[in-house]
Amino acid sequence: MECNDQALTVQAFLGMKKRGERIACLTAYDASFSRLLDQSGVDIILVGDSLGMVIKGEQNTLSVTMDEMVYHSCCVAKARKRAWLIVDLPFMSYSSLPQAAKNSARLVREGYAQMVKLEGGRRFADTIRHLVEQGIPVCGHLGLTPQSIHRIGGFRVQGKDPEVAARMKEDAIVLEEAGADLLVLECIPRSLATEITRSLSIPTIGIGAGEACDGQVLVLQDMLGMGAEKKPRFVRDFLADTGRLEAAVKSYVKAVREGEFPATEHTFE
Numbered sequence: 419m420e421c422n423d424q425a426l427t428v429q430a431f432l433g434m435k436k437r438g439e440r441i442a443c444l445t446a447y448d449a450s451f452s453r454l455l456d457q458s459g460v461d462i463i464l465v466g467d468s469l470g471m472v473i474k475g476e477q478n479t480l481s482v483t484m485d486e487m488v489y490h491s492c493c494v495a496k497a498r499k500r501a502w503l504i505v506d507l508p509f510m511s512y513s514s515l516p517q518a519a520k521n522s523a524r525l526v527r528e529g530y531a532q533m534v535k536l537e538g539g540r541r542f543a544d545t546i547r548h549l550v551e552q553g554i555p556v557c558g559h560l561g562l563t564p565q566s567i568h569r570i571g572g573f574r575v576q577g578k579d580p581e582v583a584a585r586m587k588e589d590a591i592v593l594e595e596a597g598a599d600l601l602v603l604e605c606i607p608r609s610l611a612t613e614i615t616r617s618l619s620i621p622t623i624g625i626g627a628g629e630a631c632d633g634q635v636l637v638l639q640d641m642l643g644m645g646a647e648k649k650p651r652f653v654r655d656f657l658a659d660t661g662r663l664e665a666a667v668k669s670y671v672k673a674v675r676e677g678e679f680p681a682t683e684h685t686f687e
């Protein structure tokens with residue numbers, strides 16, 4: 419991996435939040451798309467465990483292994499120059515502090531991850547603290563957390579209930595205090611995402627969480643119109659608008675930066 423002065427950093431994202439500049443993030447799982455996203459101005463590439471669904475064809479993310487995450491992260495890392503690289507810790511790979519440290523170290527060492535992402539609230543505060551103390555940046559993930567799909571009972575909006583919403587707001591603060599540098603908010607009402615975003619100094623990256631988040635993320639295949647048969651409400655097909663891959667990605671980046679995506683029709687109240 420070569421040194422690049424333009425490469426984005428955690429500090430750059432904090433600066434973007436302060437200046438009100440929105441952060442554009444997309445998932446990728448291979449070198450070709452990584453290069454395309456990087457050259458099209460995407461700020462963060464996420465090697466998500468969504469690869470269980472879009473690459474492996476599973477119904478959920480639960481079967482994804484550490485070896486698979488390392489493999490895909492390695493493919494993506496080699497082709498990016500400017501974009502920041504976040505990689506998911508898969509299901510049950512961070513159940514104890516030693517396990518979280520060992521697996522995060524693998525993602526960094528073998529997969530060249532710059533940051534790891536884990537799903538869950540306050541019960542992972544110690545895990546985040548532990549990783550950050552060893553120099554591994556962490557991205558939190560609240561709201562719809564697909565690794566808990568069987569407990570949640572399906573891919574549905576979270577935080578409509580006032581008690582759940584209040585707990586999520588507290589969780590967000592706990593994760594920031596534990597040392598998380600970014601926070602993904604998935605499928606929550608826009609008012610809740612707005613409150614959480616305003617209460618934190620670290621950037622929030624929304625997916626189905628409304629326009630007030632500091633950045634947006636989509637699964638690549640979804641924004642290219644190749645996702646599930648029934649398009650989720652929060653997805654916009656940018657390839658249908660443009661007809662070319664590079665133009666679609668550039669159009670996504672522009673729409674995020676200019677606050678045109680997500681629009682009201684992509685948002686949950």
Ligand code: KIV
Binds near residue numbers: 602635637
């Ligand atoms: O796995 C993934 O791609 C994700 C995003 C949907 C945020 O976690």
